[in-house]
Amino acid sequence: MRIFLSIVFALLVVVGNDVARAVELKTPSKDEVLEDRLNTLSSELRCLVCQNQSLADSHADLAIDLKNQIREMMRQGRSDAEIKAYLTHRYGDFVLYRPPMKTSTWFLWIGPFVLLVVGIAALARAVRQRRRRLAEAVPEEVDTATRERARALLADDGPGAD
Amino acid sequence: MKRFLWPLAIFLILVVFLGVGLTLNPREVPSPLVDKPAPSFTLARLHHPERSMSPSEMAGQVWLLNVWASWCVSCRQEHPLLVQFSKANVLPIVGLNYKDQRPDALKWLDDFGNPYSFSVMDTDGKVGIDYGVYGVPETFVIDRNGVIRYKQIGPITPDVLQNKLLPMIRKLQG
Numbered sequence: 622m623r624i625f626l627s628i629v630f631a632l633l634v635v636v637g638n639d640v641a642r643a644v645e646l647k648t649p650s651k652d653e654v655l656e657d658r659l660n661t662l663s664s665e666l667r668c669l670v671c672q673n674q675s676l677a678d679s680h681a682d683l684a685i686d687l688k689n690q691i692r693e694m695m696r697q698g699r700s701d702a703e704i705k706a707y708l709t710h711r712y713g714d715f716v717l718y719r720p721p722m723k724t725s726t727w728f729l730w731i732g733p734f735v736l737l738v739v740g741i742a743a744l745a746r747a748v749r750q751r752r753r754r755l756a757e758a759v760p761e762e763v764d765t766a767t768r769e770r771a772r773a774l775l776a777d778d779g780p781g782a783d
Numbered sequence: 784m785k786r787f788l789w790p791l792a793i794f795l796i797l798v799v800f801l802g803v804g805l806t807l808n809p810r811e812v813p814s815p816l817v818d819k820p821a822p823s824f825t826l827a828r829l830h831h832p833e834r835s836m837s838p839s840e841m842a843g844q845v846w847l848l849n850v851w852a853s854w855c856v857s858c859r860q861e862h863p864l865l866v867q868f869s870k871a872n873v874l875p876i877v878g879l880n881y882k883d884q885r886p887d888a889l890k891w892l893d894d895f896g897n898p899y900s901f902s903v904m905d906t907d908g909k910v911g912i913d914y915g916v917y918g919v920p921e922t923f924v925i926d927r928n929g930v931i932r933y934k935q936i937g938p939i940t941p942d943v944l945q946n947k948l949l950p951m952i953r954k955l956q957g
Contacts, residue, residue, distance in 0.1 A: 711815070
């Protein structure tokens with residue numbers, strides 16, 4: 622029990638960069654279209670405080686502030702792209718769950734496909750080599766003496782047989 | 784023998800990748816604001832709310848912008864160091880009192896000491912958003928031209944102060 626408690630405590634210390642303060646979410650507006658748009662957009666944005674949650678799911682103080690800010694910007698008629706630009710300007714590409722295609726993320730986007738192609742090529746090569754080896758393998762000539770011995774062995778009840 | 788070399792090579796590459804990953808701190812998101820002009824704001828001062836402050840007033844000197852709050856536990860951790868550092872008068876330290884209540888903030892400074900040349904109140908956290916603040920305390924080093932040169936996320940430790948902040952400040956002042 623003591624160990625458990627100290628683990629919990631340690632986790633609290635590690636995680637406790639002051640995320641625990643709750644803030645009242647401004648009463649969601651009646652405008653359902655806008656709320657839908659907010660939800661769609663914020664589910665593609667990362668909450669910086671609890672990094673494995675999207676902005677839509679998070680109830681961290683900052684996430685709520687940011688959602689209120691996004692709602693405000695949507696009311697002002699800003700586009701999703703403009704809002705994303707606003708956030709990346711402040712928090713970097715890290716807020717985007719879908720990283721943009723650029724030189725530094727090139728490997729991230731293309732890498733899996735490169736690996737797939739390499740894998741398929743390696744597999745094809747292995748299969749082809751194996752097939753060639755099988756085709757090239759010449760069946761060994763068996764002389765009559767060996768054949769006889771084999772027949773005798775098969776006919777004979779071996780030590781393992783009943 | 785050769786057929787084992789490829790899997791071994793791939794394994795070693797993975798080990799290197801994972802090893803590097805382990806040494807990175809995922810909480811430290813590199814700020815896109817470094818080497819960009821510090822976002823401007825006009826906020827009321829904590830001790831003299833009738834007076835306001837904007838970053839442009841600091842032009843011509845290197846200064847620190849330290850984001851703090853009375854509710855922030857980690858700020859307590861870094862505070863004694865900040866108080867001690869401020870006594871050396873190396874550069875002005877401006878406090879951005881983030882999403883706080885004025886009486887709480889004033890009491891906090893009375894209790895733990897005030898290292899700040901002055902603090903300004905960002906009650907609704909809007910300026911914090913402009914500065915990309917997500918984990919108080921955070922500290923920005925801003926140069927003579929009002930450009931952010933460094934951002935410390937989380938508390939300043941003696942090590943960070945000695946090996947990162949001070950060399951940078953000396954270079955910028957020199």
